[in-house]
Amino acid sequence: MHRTAFSLTVCALLLAAAPEATLAQTKADDAKERARIKALRAQVRSYRCVTKGGRKYYGSTIPPQCTGEPVEALSAQGMVLFRIDPPLTPEQRAAKAAEEQQAAETEAAKREAARAAEVQARRDRALLQTYSDEQDIERVRQRALASNHEAAAQVQARMAQLRARQEQLAKQGAQHNDGSQASEKFQQDVKAVAYDLSLQEQLLESRKREAAEINARYDEERRKYRELTGRK
Numbered sequence: 001m002h003r004t005a006f007s008l009t010v011c012a013l014l015l016a017a018a019p020e021a022t023l024a025q026t027k028a029d030d031a032k033e034r035a036r037i038k039a040l041r042a043q044v045r046s047y048r049c050v051t052k053g054g055r056k057y058y059g060s061t062i063p064p065q066c067t068g069e070p071v072e073a074l075s076a077q078g079m080v081l082f083r084i085d086p087p088l089t090p091e092q093r094a095a096k097a098a099e100e101q102q103a104a105e106t107e108a109a110k111r112e113a114a115r116a117a118e119v120q121a122r123r124d125r126a127l128l129q130t131y132s133d134e135q136d137i138e139r140v141r142q143r144a145l146a147s148n149h150e151a152a153a154q155v156q157a158r159m160a161q162l163r164a165r166q167e168q169l170a171k172q173g174a175q176h177n178d179g180s181q182a183s184e185k186f187q188q189d190v191k192a193v194a195y196d197l198s199l200q201e202q203l204l205e206s207r208k209r210e211a212a213e214i215n216a217r218y219d220e221e222r223r224k225y226r227e228l229t230g231r232k
Contacts, residue, residue, distance in 0.1 A: 045076045102135055119131075124228055127221060134231075141218035148214060153209040155200055162197040169193065 008012050049066035057063040062071055071084040088096060090116075131137050171191050225231075 040081045043075045043081055046074045048072045048074055106221045127224060128228055131225060137218055137222050144214045150208060150210050155204045159200045162193055165193050
């Protein structure tokens with residue numbers, strides 16, 4: 001029991017110290033890099049460049065003729081310690097920015113394609129795990145369609161009730177052809193029934209669209225299932 005508690009305490013302390021250890025490592029790496037650069041600079045004895053015309057220029061400092069040219073820093077033995085590239089022109093900066101943007105977009109497209117491929121792979125695995133054969137797909141389709149048809153039948157039944165109510169109200173309205181004014185409640189009932197009937201008609205249309213979507217979805221699942229199982 002005490003060992004378990006001790007182990008958990010040690011793990012907690014290690015986890016807490018992890019960010020600080022990472023930061024310390026980063027600082028140490030930066031310090032090493034600065035020291036390396038400083039050591040290289042201390043070894044520099046001369047500078048050299050070759051112009052576009054092929055002429056070489058040397059100097060204990062960077063020769064003015066090397067302006068706009070790549071410059072090599074040399075040791076006392078004439079070894080190249082490092083290279084100093086000239087500043088980019090506005091055109092070069094624009095071209096570099098365009099290249100970097102293109103590279104970033106290409107990389108983003110690759111990542112997106114990889115994510116899409118992984119999503120599709122998961123869907124394919126799920127499809128194969130869901131259905132044992134094509135008949136399973138058809139059974140699920142029929143259950144979905146049966147539920148849709150039941151919902152549509154309920155809507156149609158409600159529409160029949162509303163139409164019957166409209167007929168009743170029409171008969172009552174005929175009694176006012178003698179010039180007497182219909183009551184406010186009667187007028188409200190007529191409007192309410194008409195409005196409700198309009199809503200039910202829209203709902204019935206949505207049920208029809210839903211049935212078409214169900215068929216389209218399971219047609220696609222059947223096609224994909226055949227593709228994955230090598231059937232035609």
